[in-house]
Amino acid sequence: KISLLLLSLCCSTGTNSDEPGETSEPQKQLEKEKHWDGLKQYFGVNDRFHPPACSKPAPKSGLEKSIERAIAEGDIAKAEEMSDRLATRELAVKIAQAADCRDFAQRKQEEEALRAAQKGRSK
Numbered sequence: 001k002i003s004l005l006l007l008s009l010c011c012s013t014g015t016n017s018d019e020p021g022e023t024s025e026p027q028k029q030l031e032k033e034k035h036w037d038g039l040k041q042y043f044g045v046n047d048r049f050h051p052p053a054c055s056k057p058a059p060k061s062g063l064e065k066s067i068e069r070a071i072a073e074g075d076i077a078k079a080e081e082m083s084d085r086l087a088t089r090e091l092a093v094k095i096a097q098a099a100d101c102r103d104f105a106q107r108k109q110e111e112e113a114l115r116a117a118q119k120g121r122s123k
Contacts, residue, residue, distance in 0.1 A: 042102050
């Protein structure tokens with residue numbers, strides 16, 4: 001549910017569907033899924049640089065503390081709402097990191113291709 005929502009947010013084109021020459025809805029969905037699949041390969045690519053789970057736990061965010069407080073007060077509905085917001089936030093961070101990794105990989109490929117082309121010309 002969250003990934004589809006974020007997929008639509010991160011892959012939206014920002015165009016009006018009433019415009020002439022607009023692609024069909026299934027075609028748009030296919031393009032979004034292709035974009036999403038291209039991004040998913042970069043999820044967790046830098047996880048090896050994070051400390052292991054058995055080390056000192058990370059400090060809790062304000063939202064995590066609010067969730068615990070709501071549970072302690074017995075307000076489960078509020079805790080669930082905040083938990084959904086936390087999950088959305090964490091996924092958004094993963095998407096942003098994956099996009100950064102994808103962009104870095106593309107830049108490196110372009111630089112290598114340019115270097116190879118220049119090397120070929122100089123011979």
